[in-house]
Amino acid sequence: MPSERTRRRIPEATVARLPVYLRILGELADDEVESISSDGLADLAGVNAAKVRKDLSFLGSYGTRGVGYVVAYLVYQVRRELGLTHDWPVVIVGAGNLGHALAGHGGFSQRGFPVAAVVDVDPEKVGSVLGGVLVRHIDELSEIVQSKQINIGVVATSASGAQDAAERLVRAGVTSILNFAPVVLSVPRSVEVRKVDLAAELQILSYYEHRRSLAAHGQGSSHSATVVGLATDNGVARRSANA
Amino acid sequence: MPSERTRRRIPEATVARLPVYLRILGELADDEVESISSDGLADLAGVNAAKVRKDLSFLGSYGTRGVGYVVAYLVYQVRRELGLTHDWPVVIVGAGNLGHALAGHGGFSQRGFPVAAVVDVDPEKVGSVLGGVLVRHIDELSEIVQSKQINIGVVATSASGAQDAAERLVRAGVTSILNFAPVVLSVPRSVEVRKVDLAAELQILSYYEHRRSLAAHGQGSSHSATVVGLATDNGVARRSANA
DNA sequence: ATGCATTCGTGCGCGCGTTCACAAAGCGCG
DNA sequence: CGCGCTTTGTGAACGCGCGCACGAATGCAT
Numbered sequence: 001m002p003s004e005r006t007r008r009r010i011p012e013a014t015v016a017r018l019p020v021y022l023r024i025l026g027e028l029a030d031d032e033v034e035s036i037s038s039d040g041l042a043d044l045a046g047v048n049a050a051k052v053r054k055d056l057s058f059l060g061s062y063g064t065r066g067v068g069y070v071v072a073y074l075v076y077q078v079r080r081e082l083g084l085t086h087d088w089p090v091v092i093v094g095a096g097n098l099g100h101a102l103a104g105h106g107g108f109s110q111r112g113f114p115v116a117a118v119v120d121v122d123p124e125k126v127g128s129v130l131g132g133v134l135v136r137h138i139d140e141l142s143e144i145v146q147s148k149q150i151n152i153g154v155v156a157t158s159a160s161g162a163q164d165a166a167e168r169l170v171r172a173g174v175t176s177i178l179n180f181a182p183v184v185l186s187v188p189r190s191v192e193v194r195k196v197d198l199a200a201e202l203q204i205l206s207y208y209e210h211r212r213s214l215a216a217h218g219q220g221s222s223h224s225a226t227v228v229g230l231a232t233d234n235g236v237a238r239r240s241a242n243a
Numbered sequence: 244m245p246s247e248r249t250r251r252r253i254p255e256a257t258v259a260r261l262p263v264y265l266r267i268l269g270e271l272a273d274d275e276v277e278s279i280s281s282d283g284l285a286d287l288a289g290v291n292a293a294k295v296r297k298d299l300s301f302l303g304s305y306g307t308r309g310v311g312y313v314v315a316y317l318v319y320q321v322r323r324e325l326g327l328t329h330d331w332p333v334v335i336v337g338a339g340n341l342g343h344a345l346a347g348h349g350g351f352s353q354r355g356f357p358v359a360a361v362v363d364v365d366p367e368k369v370g371s372v373l374g375g376v377l378v379r380h381i382d383e384l385s386e387i388v389q390s391k392q393i394n395i396g397v398v399a400t401s402a403s404g405a406q407d408a409a410e411r412l413v414r415a416g417v418t419s420i421l422n423f424a425p426v427v428l429s430v431p432r433s434v435e436v437r438k439v440d441l442a443a444e445l446q447i448l449s450y451y452e453h454r455r456s457l458a459a460h461g462q463g464s465s466h467s468a469t470v471v472g473l474a475t476d477n478g479v480a481r482r483s484a485n486a
Numbered sequence: 487a488t489g490c491a492t493t494c495g496t497g498c499g500c501g502c503g504t505t506c507a508c509a510a511a512g513c514g515c516g
Numbered sequence: 517c518g519c520g521c522t523t524t525g526t527g528a529a530c531g532c533g534c535g536c537a538c539g540a541a542t543g544c545a546t
Contacts, residue, residue, distance in 0.1 A: 013503060013504090016447060018446070019440070019442065020427070022446070023425055038523075054503090056524095057524085061525070064524075065513090066512045082446050083452060083453020084446065088449050090445070098344050101341050101344030105340050108442065113449075178448060182350070184288060192448060194447060197263075199262065199356070202351070203261070206325055206327060206331050207258050207326055208419060209435075254533070256532085291534075293496095293535055293536070294533090296495065297496075297534085299495095306493080307493085308494040308495080309491080309541070309542040
C-alpha cells in the first residue's frame with residue numbers, strides 16, 4: 001500500500017528520462033521479458049547503470065537485490081509517477097503542415113495523448129478532416145477545452161501566430177503547452193511550456209559538423225597539439241543494444 | 244583577423260542557446276535595430292542577462308561596454324561559430340506523415356538546411372513529390388549522400404525502421420543524425436545524434452500536470468507539509484517580451 | 487578634460503546532476 | 517543451513533553550469 005505517500009520531488013533530468021525507460025520496459029514486456037537489471041536497462045537506454053538505479057530509486061524501492069526489477073511492476077510504477085494512469089487529451093492549434101502531421105501521427109493517441117481537437121484561425125481550413133478529427137475554428141477553443149477537459153495544448157502555428165495561440169490556450173484554461181514554433185512564448189509562470197525547435201536542433205548539429213571539419217583538415221597546419229581530444233565524443237557512449 | 248584562432252571549446256548548454264540568440268538577432272536586424280544590450284537580449288530569449296554575456300563571451304569579446312552588441316556583427320559571429328556560413332543540405336529518411344511535413348516545412352531551407360533528398364524503403368512512395376523534392380528509393384542513399392555532399396541525415400521513419408535507417412545513413416557517410424523515431428539509435432561514437440521525441444515531451448508535461456492535480460485537491464489530507472514548494476515553477480521565468 | 491551613467495567581461499561560490507564504490511540484501515546451490 | 521554470487525540502493529566526491537556581484541571600459545554631458 002505504498003501508493004499515495006512518498007511524494008518527494010523528482011529532479012527534472014530524471015523526469016526527462018522516465019519516458020525513455022517506460023518505452024523500453026514496454027518493449028520488454030511485449031517480448032515477455034519478466035525482469036531486467038539496471039545494467040540491462042542502462043544498455044538499452046544508452047545511459048549509465050548507476051543513473052538508472054538512482055532515477056528509479058526516486059519512485060521507491062521497487063527492485064530486488066540480486067535479481068533486478070520486475071518489468072510489469074516497474075511499468076506500472078513509472079506510469080503512475082508520470083500521471084499516465086489515464087489519457088490526456090490534447091488540442092492542436094494550427095492545421096498547417098505540422099499540425100497535419102501531428103494529428104495524423106498515430107503515436108500520440110497510442111501513448112495516451114489522443115488528439116481531441118484541431119483548431120485553426122483560417123476559416124478556409126475549418127471543416128476539413130485531419131487524422132480523423134474535424135478542424136474547427138480557433139474561436140471555439142475555450143468551449144472545446146472546457147467541454148473536453150483538456151489540459152495540454154500543442155502550438156503548431158507559424159512563428160508569427162504562436163504567441164497569440166499560446167495566449168488563447170492559456171485563456172481557455174490549458175496549463176501545459178508543447179511549442180513547435182520558433183519563438184519564446186510569454187505565458188504565466190504557472191503554465192508549463194516545453195519547446196521543440198527543429199531548426200535549432202539542426203543548427204546544433206551544424207556546430208559539431210563545423211568543428212569536426214575544422215579538426216579534420218587541420219585549420220592551420222603546424223602543431224599536432226590540437227588534434228588530440230577533438231574526437232568530439234561529448235559523453236554519450238552507446239553500446240550495441242542487446243540485453 | 245581573429246577569424247581562425249580562438250578555438251576554445253564551447254559548453255554544450257551554450258551551444259544549445261546560440262540558435263535562440265541567433266533567431267532573435269535576426270528579427271532585430273529585420274526591425275533595423277542596430278544594437279542590443281545583454282539585458283535586452285536576455286529578456287527576448289527568456290534567460291538571465293549574465294548568462295547571455297557569458298555565452299557570447301565564448302565567441303570572443305564582441306560587445307562594447309556602455310553600449311551593448313552591434314546586431315549585424317553579432318549575427319555574423321554567431322553564424323560563423325555555428326558553422327552557418329554555408330548551407331548544410333540534409334537528407335530525410337522516411338516519406339511518411341512526418342517526413343512529409345518536414346519536407347514541406349519551409350523553415351528548413353530558409354534557415355540554411357535545404358532538403359536535398361527524401362528517401363523511403365517503400366517502392367510505392369518512390370516517385371511522388373514532397374515539398375518540391377522527388378522521393379527516391381533508400382538503396383540510392385549512398386549515391387545521393389556522396390554526390391550531394393550531405394553530412395546531416397534526418398530519421399523520420401517508424402520506430403521499427405529507425406535503426407536500419409541510421410545504419411544506412413552512417414554507411415553512406417553521414418556524420419550527424421536528427422532522430423524523430425522513439426528509439427535509442429546505436430551508432431559509432433563519431434556520429435553525433437540528437438533526438439526529438441514528441442511522445443516523451445508530452446509525458447513530461449503529463450508529469451507536471453499530474454503533480455499539479457495532486458497539489459490542487461490535496462492528495463490525502465492530513466499534513467499541509469507537502470503543499471509548500473509545489474508551485475512547480477522550475478526555473479524559467481519569462482518576462483514580457485519588449486526590449 | 488573630467489565626471490557620471492551605462493554595460494560588458496568574468497572571478498567566485500553554490501547547487502544540481504553524474505558517477506564511483508561499497509555495504510546491505512536477496513537467491514540458489516550444495 | 518550456510519556460503520558465495522548477483523544486483524540493488526545510496527553516501528560521497530566530482531564537475532559543470534548558473535547567477536551574483538564587481539571591476540574595467542566606453543560614451544556622453546557639461
